Amino acid sequence: MDSAIEVADLRKTFRPRNAPPVEAVRGVGFSVGEGEFFGILGPNGAGKTTTLEMIEGILEPDGGRVAVLGRSPWPHSAELTSRIGVQLQTNAFFEFLTVTEQLRTYAQLYGQPEERVEEILDVVGLSEHRRQRCEKLSGGQQQRLSIACALIGDPEVVFLDEPTSALDPQARRNMWELLRKINAEGRTMVLTTHYMEEAEFLCDRVAIMDSGRILALDSPASLVAGLDAPTHIKVGAHQLSDAQVEDLTDLGVQRENGTVEFETRDPQALLVRLAEAGALEGLAVRTANLEDVFLGVTGREWRD
Ligand SMILES: Nc1ncnc2c1ncn2[C@@H]1O[C@H](COP(=O)(O)OP(=O)(O)OP(=O)(O)O)[C@@H](O)[C@H]1O
Ligand SMILES: [Mg+2]
Structure with a gap:
């Protein structure tokens, strides 16, 4: 070119x-x-x-x-x-x-x-x-x-x-x-x-x-791929017992406003297990995007 x-x-x-x-x-x-x-x-x-x-x-x-x-x-x-x-x-x-x-x-x-x-x-x-x-x-x-x-x-x-x-x-x-x-x-x-x-x-x-x-x-796709960031999977918390959450947790887990959000590198496996547990209500999947790259590269401080 x-x-x-x-x-x-x-x-x-x-x-x-x-x-x-x-x-x-x-x-x-x-x-x-x-x-x-x-x-x-x-x-x-x-x-x-x-x-x-x-x-x-x-x-x-x-x-x-x-x-x-x-x-x-x-x-x-x-x-x-x-x-x-x-x-x-x-x-x-x-x-x-x-x-x-x-x-x-x-x-x-x-x-x-x-x-x-x-x-x-x-x-x-x-x-x-x-x-x-x-x-x-x-x-x-x-x-x-x-x-x-x-x-x-x-x-x-x-x-x-x-x-x-x-x-x-x-x-x-x-x-x-x-x-x-x-x-x-x-x-x-x-x-x-x-x-x-x-x-x-x-x-x-x-x-x-x-x-x-x-x-x-x-x-943008290569920059995002280069981050090698985990996927976040969120579902309604009421569908899972504490023991189930513990069992499903891979990299990390966070509870907030009646939801539970898992961090994983194997979203496919986690989604299958959530489906098997009948816990897909309120499902939201978030993968890394350009904003994550931007914040990773430039930091989070205010600018003048
Ligand atoms: N004419 C000027 N005289 C003095 N400083 C200037 C002048 N123009 C820009 N600057 C300074 O140069 C730096 C870069 O400014 P620039 O306008 O290129 O930033 P920017 O990336 O376009 O920002 P924004 O996202 O806010 O538009 C800033 O610190 C700004 O204050
Ligand atoms: Mg400008």
Whole structure:
């Protein structure tokens, strides 16, 4: 697979006037294949947005190399800009413009025909709001508008910085379907998110960042498999005597709110025995997921 993005030893230190320097990105490297859906995960302040903005050509790196579609994004090149779509973490609209006017401005910037505006309004489900002023849109609607702006130029590479953070559950699911469709058209996608389920659903591979470095990088399934974590099986406690619970316990057991939860490495055997005991009421099975990987890699402390 050819790569759409190559990043090597990327670095950025912010030097605010009245505060100590912040080493936001400290030697990040990865490549994203053409047509790949790549995710960047990490706690608040990990350096995700800073990394993205250097790849997008918005921020000048202090060190390292970036190539997007074979070109350096810094200094700006109009040729490259026309081939990428960028959705920023903070929306920047011309607030007095209506939705249509905003999109028309972007369409002109990207040399797209007028019809593209209607098409993209439909794609992000904003047709009904086309005459509304941008400043009057709800948070989720603004987010969909910013995604529309990122897509209007028919980009080969799409960058999305937390694209679903303000969306309701329906809109989020719809957005996932939309992003998958856009990716299936052959576009390379790079997204950041705090939703592990979103990353598992969308991304071919994810990088987990913390404190300006990549700590893990693989497909969500491989990362989860690498944890080698036990399975948790929960049933209603009333169905089992203490002796039965003791007998069934493999790695560990926990009682809570009228349930009993077993930890096991052999879920099949335990499920069979629970079925034999007639104790499957309230059954819930939880295997490790990307969230377990994330917490394992980044720890559980609060971030600034
Ligand atoms: N312009 C700036 N000036 C000074 N410090 C900055 C600037 N931009 C970012 N930082 C700092 O750099 C670090 C990385 O910030 P960044 O925005 O890249 O994090 P992030 O991973 O995107 O976080 P979040 O999940 O909260 O969006 C943080 O400590 C942040 O405070
Ligand atoms: Mg960010």
